[in-house]
Amino acid sequence: MKPWLKWLPLVAFALCFVLFRLALSHPENPVVPSKQIGKPLPEFHLPAALPDMAGVETRQMKDGKPHFLNIFASWCVPCAQESGALMAMHDAGIPIMAIAIRDKPADITRFLNRYGNPYQAIGVDQGSQVQLAIGSSGVPESFLIDGQGVIRYQHIGAVTESDLPQLMTIWRQITA
Amino acid sequence: MTWLKTGLALLAFAVFSFQLISYGVAEQPYDPYAEQPLKNPAQENQAQDLMHTLRCLVCQGQSIADSNAAMAADMRAIVRHDIEKGWSPEQVRRWFIDRYGDWVSYKPTWSKRSWPLWILPLVILSGGIFLITRLFKREEKP
Numbered sequence: 001m002k003p004w005l006k007w008l009p010l011v012a013f014a015l016c017f018v019l020f021r022l023a024l025s026h027p028e029n030p031v032v033p034s035k036q037i038g039k040p041l042p043e044f045h046l047p048a049a050l051p052d053m054a055g056v057e058t059r060q061m062k063d064g065k066p067h068f069l070n071i072f073a074s075w076c077v078p079c080a081q082e083s084g085a086l087m088a089m090h091d092a093g094i095p096i097m098a099i100a101i102r103d104k105p106a107d108i109t110r111f112l113n114r115y116g117n118p119y120q121a122i123g124v125d126q127g128s129q130v131q132l133a134i135g136s137s138g139v140p141e142s143f144l145i146d147g148q149g150v151i152r153y154q155h156i157g158a159v160t161e162s163d164l165p166q167l168m169t170i171w172r173q174i175t176a
Numbered sequence: 177m178t179w180l181k182t183g184l185a186l187l188a189f190a191v192f193s194f195q196l197i198s199y200g201v202a203e204q205p206y207d208p209y210a211e212q213p214l215k216n217p218a219q220e221n222q223a224q225d226l227m228h229t230l231r232c233l234v235c236q237g238q239s240i241a242d243s244n245a246a247m248a249a250d251m252r253a254i255v256r257h258d259i260e261k262g263w264s265p266e267q268v269r270r271w272f273i274d275r276y277g278d279w280v281s282y283k284p285t286w287s288k289r290s291w292p293l294w295i296l297p298l299v300i301l302s303g304g305i306f307l308i309t310r311l312f313k314r315e316e317k318p
Binding site: 005008034036129 | 207307
């Protein structure tokens with residue numbers, strides 16, 4: 001046996017040690033991006049969450065104009081943080097459609113009275129079916145949908161003022 | 177005094193159970209198939225096996241069968257509905273992978289990224305066998 005060969009197990013152990021140490025210092029990314037970007041929205045029809053506002057369906061988002069689709073819930077704490085940024089987009093003339101997850105009309109009304117209503121329509125998704133079908137894994141999340149109803153961009157987490165420049169850039173790209 | 181105590185105890189019990197009930201109702205998942213098994217036992221078995229190998233999206237370390245999260249309940253309902261419609265478990269798994277990537281499935285696959293995991297044990301084993309045979313050959317000599 002060649003003399004260097006007996007060191008092989010030690011070297012293998014050292015290599016494994018370094019590999020595991022490096023892997024442990026990069027904790028798993030908890031953000032799960034959707035694989036549905038670039039694909040058309042599934043066909044759905046969500047009933048209106050509030051009596052005085054429209055529900056949300058795929059047909060509305062295939063009218064040739066892009067839409068901003070926001071997934072939120074009145075019980076979701078970070079959803080309250082994005083109200084300012086969403087209102088700014090609303091004021092810039094962007095139509096914001098909303099999907100409320102596992103929510104009740106009274107709670108949604110209270111939420112909108114408190115934080116403002118940037119939405120054009122709110123559909124309620126009680127069983128998260130539409131949310132799961134478009135690859136969204138939590139609230140809040142937002143999607144940019146082009147005029148043909150194709151998902152073009154996903155924003156995970158609350159939309160903040162600092163996200164607006166990037167979102168507006170993508171918005172202009174899909175509007176052009 | 178005994179009747180007073182009994183009465184108070186009954187009242188406390190009634191208040192307590194009412195709270196339990198209202199809490200239970202509030203937490204009820206929207207779709208009964210989140211908890212209720214399928215009528216066909218063979219299909220329910222398929223659904224159960226699949227649920228144990230799909231990852232809960234919000235509680236990441238658990239399967240959707242083990243998780244109490246509302247989203248896991250909604251995912252179980254989707255699994256049961258699809259299996260009832262006659263989808264194969266692998267079709268349902270594919271539906272979730274198309275939306276969340278391989279990440280959502282606990283079932284190991286042979287892919288561009290994962291093949292070293294399958295090969296590595298074989299490499300290490302053959303290395304070990306090689307070392308041991310060399311070692312024994314040396315001992316036979318004297």
